[in-house]
Amino acid sequence: MPEPAETVSPLLKSCPPSLPATAYIDPQWYARECDRIWRREWIYAGRMNDLPANTLRRVETAAGACLVARGAEDRVSAFLNVCPHRGAELCGAADRDFNGALITCPYHAWAYDLDGRLRSTAFATPTPDFDRAAHGLTGVAHRVWNGCLFLCLSDDPPDFSPDLGLAALDNWPMDRLVTGHAMEVELACNWKVFWENYNECLHCPGIHPALSRRVPVYRQGVMSAAETSAPGAAGPALEPGTQSWTVDGRPCGPEFPDLSAAERAAGHTFVTIYPGVFLVAHVDYLRIVSLTPLAPERTRLRAEWLFAPETLAAPGFDLGNVVDFAATVLAEDGAACEMNQRGLRTPGFRAGRLMPQEFEIRAFHDWVLARLDD
Ligand code: FES
Ligand SMILES: [Fe+2]
Structure with missing residues (x-):
């Protein structure tokens, strides 16, 4: 027994x-x-209280750098921190302000919305066969728990429940x-x-x-x-x-x-x-x-x-x-x-x-x- x-x-x-x-x-x-x-795995990425609205932030992880965007009305998006045009980093060590709607690459000004869709190629004029839909930002799974932001770079993130043990708090x-x-x-x-x-x-x-x-x-x-x-x-x-x-x-x-x-x-x-x-x-x-x-x-x-x-x-x-x-x-x-x-x-x-x-x-x-x- x-x-x-x-x-x-x-x-x-x-x-x-x-x-x-x-x-x-x-x-x-x-x-x-x-x-x-x-x-x-899910990785803690900071407190929402420390990320003002209309801010872009680079979050470094051992599996690569991510970009976290907090738009207006508390909307949070997360992507790999790389521009699909030629691979520039979208956000460096210092936070960037943005208009809360469009994420603009600092290199050639391509712009993406908060779903990661490519909205503008700025001065570049693609040929008609260029597929904009295939050149959006790569999304990163994210979850906010009681003011704490977690990211997961996997395409198939593990369950967040039962809240990773956070229910103890x-x-x-x-x-x-x-x-x-x-x-x-x-x-x-x-x-x-x-x-x-x-x-x-x-x-x-x-x-x-x-x-x-x-x-x-x-x-x-x-x-x-x-x-x-x-x-x-x-x-x-x-x-x-x-x-x-x-x-x-x-x-x-x-x-x-x-x-x-x-x-x-x-x-x-x-x-x-x-x-x-x-x-x-x-x-x-x-x-x-x-x-x-x-x-x-x-x-x-x-x-x-x-x-x-x-x-x-x-x-x-x-x-x-x-x-x-x-x-x-x-x-x-x-x-x-x-x-x-x-x-x-x-x-x-x-x-x-x-x-x-x-x-x-x-x-x-x-x-x-x-x-x-x-
Ligand atoms: S690398 Fe981002 S717009 Fe060119
Ligand atoms: Fe100790």
């Missing part, structure tokens, strides 16, 4: 090998991941939150190194002193009380007297009104959406951390801090008290990831070993390998 779920330990029953070192270095392995994973007022702060950093590591580090807390006591004080269970080197019988592990989720991931531990503004008692007590609610993003919701604010692979050993990390507008506008609101706490954790993790990557390049190193507490890394490897084997 199967054991009830709550009594099944998540710990691994053995110490399996990690991925081969080549998985973090080899350009061919990386190219396969770009094609089999980053081209096929139903009690947070996601669509009205605004970005109070954002930061980007480039890490000298493979994107999987970032997720592996995210998926274990064996490093927490040594790498994250302040975080391990705030979240007592992390002091045991585990992510949740379910993984350990160590004394005190089943106590409060956050250090007594604190309610959030801020420097002083106090909420940065009013707590979100619709959270359940369990959500308040948890102190943090994580939603992980491979391959590109995780969200962490607290009682007073929310953080979105997304990654974009740039090369086998280079990954861009972006973090966004989201607040209720009234929290940001409140007199005395202290942004630094919020941002500095998680920014420190991210910097500690970034340094650890780069240290890991440098070691992975050591000639003769073939593969590491996973410990029983690294069960989430094992699950992540299974997720990756299942897609590469497909």
Whole structure:
């Protein structure tokens, strides 16, 4: 008879090998991941609140650059960021304003509507046999969930339901939150190194002193009380007297009104959406951390801090008290990831070993390998 779920330990029953070192270095392995994973999965592409109407934006993904167009009345379109005339990029690093209806190529001014149809060839005069209908922009699947934009470059995108796990944040007022702060950093590591580090807390006591004080269970080197019988592990989720991931531990503004008692007590609610993003919701604010692979050993990390507008506008609101706490954790993790990557390049190193507490890394490897084997 199967054991009830709550009594099944998540710990691994053995110490399996990690991925081969080549998985973090080899350009061919990386190219396969770009094609089999980053081209096929839903990828977080930012908050709608940060994309004004009548704006064109380039969104870089590991499977190619996309163009997102937000027209008037909140209409959103997404395409590959390439003009069918001779292949110019439609939008560069800086956002472009447009009239909300026609996307004009900056090279020879061909114009496309928000369905991607070619509307004008400007100064060029095609011969009668030129098929305009065959020279529109290539559409990219997109979906807006509670103010978050997701793209999928596949012709046959996987289901978005059940909301990629985002329903766990139903009690947070996601669509009205605004970005109070954002930061980007480039890490000298493979994107999987970032997720592996995210998926274990064996490093927490040594790498994250302040975080391990705030979240007592992390002091045991585990992510949740379910993984350990160590004394005190089943106590409060956050250090007594604190309610959030801020420097002083106090909420940065009013707590979100619709959270359940369990959500308040948890102190943090994580939603992980491979391959590109995780969200962490607290009682007073929310953080979105997304990654974009740039090369086998280079990954861009972006973090966004989201607040209720009234929290940001409140007199005395202290942004630094919020941002500095998680920014420190991210910097500690970034340094650890780069240290890991440098070691992975050591000639003769073939593969590491996973410990029983690294069960989430094992699950992540299974997720990756299942897609590469497909
Ligand atoms: S490349 Fe875009 S109009 Fe020529
Ligand atoms: Fe960490």
